[in-house]
Amino acid sequence: MTTAARTAPISDIKDAKLAAEGRRRTEWAERSMPVLRQIRDRFTRERPLAGRRLSACLHVTTETANLAVTLQAGGADVALCASNPLSTQDDVAAHLVRDHGIKVFAIKGEDHVTYYEHLRAALAHRPDVTMDDGADLVGALHMIALNRLDDLAPPVRQWVETLPAAERKALVAAVIGSTEETTTGVIRLKAMARDGVLQFPVVAVNDSDTKHLFDNRYGTGQSTLDGILRATNLLIAGSTVVVAGYGWCGRGFAMRARGAGATVVVTEIDPLKALEAQMDGYRVAPMAEAARVGDVFVTLTGNINVIRLEHMRAMKDGAVLANSGHFNVEIDLEGLKQAAQGPTRVREFVEEWRLDGKRIFVLADGRLINLAAAEGHPASVMDMSFANQALAAEFVVQQAKQLTKDVHRIPRELDAEIARLKLQAMGVTVDTLTPEQQKYLASWEMGT
Numbered sequence: 146m147t148t149a150a151r152t153a154p155i156s157d158i159k160d161a162k163l164a165a166e167g168r169r170r171t172e173w174a175e176r177s178m179p180v181l182r183q184i185r186d187r188f189t190r191e192r193p194l195a196g197r198r199l200s201a202c203l204h205v206t207t208e209t210a211n212l213a214v215t216l217q218a219g220g221a222d223v224a225l226c227a228s229n230p231l232s233t234q235d236d237v238a239a240h241l242v243r244d245h246g247i248k249v250f251a252i253k254g255e256d257h258v259t260y261y262e263h264l265r266a267a268l269a270h271r272p273d274v275t276m277d278d279g280a281d282l283v284g285a286l287h288m289i290a291l292n293r294l295d296d297l298a299p300p301v302r303q304w305v306e307t308l309p310a311a312e313r314k315a316l317v318a319a320v321i322g323s324t325e326e327t328t329t330g331v332i333r334l335k336a337m338a339r340d341g342v343l344q345f346p347v348v349a350v351n352d353s354d355t356k357h358l359f360d361n362r363y364g365t366g367q368s369t370l371d372g373i374l375r376a377t378n379l380l381i382a383g384s385t386v387v388v389a390g391y392g393w394c395g396r397g398f399a400m401r402a403r404g405a406g407a408t409v410v411v412t413e414i415d416p417l418k419a420l421e422a423q424m425d426g427y428r429v430a431p432m433a434e435a436a437r438v439g440d441v442f443v444t445l446t447g448n449i450n451v452i453r454l455e456h457m458r459a460m461k462d463g464a465v466l467a468n469s470g471h472f473n474v475e476i477d478l479e480g481l482k483q484a485a486q487g488p489t490r491v492r493e494f495v496e497e498w499r500l501d502g503k504r505i506f507v508l509a510d511g512r513l514i515n516l517a518a519a520e521g522h523p524a525s526v527m528d529m530s531f532a533n534q535a536l537a538a539e540f541v542v543q544q545a546k547q548l549t550k551d552v553h554r555i556p557r558e559l560d561a562e563i564a565r566l567k568l569q570a571m572g573v574t575v576d577t578l579t580p581e582q583q584k585y586l587a588s589w590e591m592g593t
């Protein structure tokens with residue numbers, strides 16, 4: 146483990162003294178999470194997760210703290226590790242350990258080895274329910290199940306090698322189900338289900354409408370811009386922003402960049418999304434063309450090497466590159482490292498590279514810019530995402546015996562209920578169908 150302070154043998158965090166600030170900020174976030182609060186109240190009464198050991202690999206933010214406390218209120222024994230080395234808020238980690246006795250293994254800026262040490266600690270909690278943002282826990286459990294130990298990161302592999310075969314088996318067999326937060330994780334899990342290797346049922350939280358329509362679009366849209374601004378303090382008005390990927394996240398960010406006064410260029414590989422971007426009023430171009438005109442480039446695709454060396458060579462002096470997709474693979478940083486001089490750190494989250502005599506600035510090592518340089522999504526949107534997570538955990542526990550080893554979504558009624566509660570909390574009322582309208586919509590005989 147790191148040399149950072151250890152506050153308790155069952156946690157590894159930066160500094161316990163940060164707890165009071167973490168508590169204040171977590172309470173601030175809670176004010177904007179009325180749906181999760183209602184679920185917490187019910188969980189406190191009903192204890193649907195009683196006796197469950199739950200390991201979560203999530204961004205350790207104020208919103209996640211509110212989720213962790215909700216799961217604990219439901220009766221779960223919770224262990225939490227980070228789903229990204231840069232996204233941990235150290236004060237929040239300290240608060241969860243000190244004020245709630247939750248086991249937390251996360252330190253902002255942790256190196257690769259420590260990141261996986263922490264993942265190992267979450268596995269060593271021996272969960273029967275897991276919760277992922279990017280499928281790292283489930284991925285490791287499957288490498289163990291399939292005896293592909295060479296594919297595990299060394300800290301996890303070395304620990305697994307000390308376990309007798311029966312214990313390794315038991316570690317995987319104990320998991321009755323899992324939940325997954327993000328698009329990239331869901332894509333991986335669906336690939337596992339397709340290949341027939343999925344060992345337990347998984348609930349794709351991202352597939353809920355009250356998740357991807359809001360978190361990915363409005364959450365990522367706002368917080369990605371926030372991250373870029375905090376990292377650089379650039380003026381967006383009058384600049385050209387290139388948005389790679391026009392999915393839920395890309396749509397949200399393009400909308401906010403335009404709102405801030407940028408000329409937005411979208412790159413896509415899907416003709417339908419490209420057409421949508423064009424009709425939404427953006428310029429659509431291949432990256433090779435966009436590279437020449439962009440001032441700021443943001444990748445939100447979930448894909449690999451979307452901005453490559455050939456694109457960087459075509460960029461203007463001073464181009465700024467950031468990523469808001471799940472993994473730090475969307476910008477070819479390896480290629481840049483081979484061909485360019487640097488890096489020189491010019492601000493906290495800004496590194497300058499010299500390529501063919503021009504400067505290229507990479508933000509936050511190409512990791513999720515909104516979580517590295519800002520605070521991730523605002524609490525109000527995470528309210529819905531984490532309401533889904535809490536209900537998904539309950540669903541897994543209630544339905545474990547009936548669910549097949551596949552990727553499921555929470556029932557649509559629960560998704561709709563989250564939307565209803567959110568509207569209620571916002572003070573918005575909507576119409577309901579009249580009996581006549583219900584009949585009309587259900588009939589095929591009634592015409593003009």
Ligand SMILES: NC(=O)c1ccc[n+]([C@@H]2O[C@H](COP(=O)([O-])OP(=O)(O)OC[C@H]3O[C@@H](n4cnc5c(N)ncnc54)[C@H](O)[C@@H]3O)[C@@H](O)[C@H]2O)c1
Pocket residue numbers: 327328329330357360361365389390391392393394395412413414415418445446447448451469470471472513514515522
């Ligand atoms: N930053 C955050 O906080 C945050 C939040 C939610 C999701 N995510 C992550 O963001 C990524 C995108 O998520 P999403 O929900 O928008 O997914 P999505 O599937 O809705 O959109 C991805 C888009 O990228 C396009 N694409 C793929 N390869 C491309 C390429 N080479 N060039 C241009 N476009 C390409 C796809 O056609 C698609 O339209 C995922 O990795 C997801 O896990 C990040």
